Amino acid sequence: DADVTQTPRNRITKTGKRIMLECSQTKGHDRMYWYRQDPGLGLRLIYYSFDVKDINKGEISDGYSVSRQAQAKFSLSLESAIPNQTALYFCATSDWSSEATDTQYFGPGTRLTVL
């Protein structure tokens, strides 16, 4: 079974709709991240969380919100989706013990299309 799972894997929605992407991990890691990937660009950080009570904005947080419901769950919401939020979204986790190397483990991604 995968250590980092994301649901849904694919989603098509319309402008203005509220969307939630979910991420779960069984690695027991304390840190979780949300990234988006656009064609021809690298991954850009949206939000990150060091633990359940510690949530921080990344470089492109506008238009997004997150919730860390438990150590193993980190969800990303688009309150009112717009077409330029069409992208591939990745969740990742890391552990404080890997802080020196910051090895991050990625989920399979969610492909979101906003029409």
Added chain:
Amino acid sequence: GEDVEQSLFLSVREGDSSVINCTYTDSSSTYLYWYKQEPGAGLQLLTYIFSNMDMKQDQRLTVLLNKKDKHLSLRIADTQTGDSAIYFCAESHRSGGYNKLIFGAGTRLAVHP
């Protein structure tokens, strides 16, 4: 500023060596990474190198770091069709109490017979 650049596409013949190059701008980076993304999958960490090293070898993979020129390369020996994927270079940048990763746009490696 923080920026990581890599060429977008590389095509090699099966059995040849592949060399994927990357340049970065942050001289304070402590670690540099190579991730692999196969179709429909997330990113998989291939290897990383600490900034005070200039080479790291792991089976078919060789990482070379030229810190003076801020140049990182990944060499894959005896490239196989299963190596076809997108390869991302990333540098770490200490920010807000954690190592922020800055990714390049990725190099798509195509392996042909």
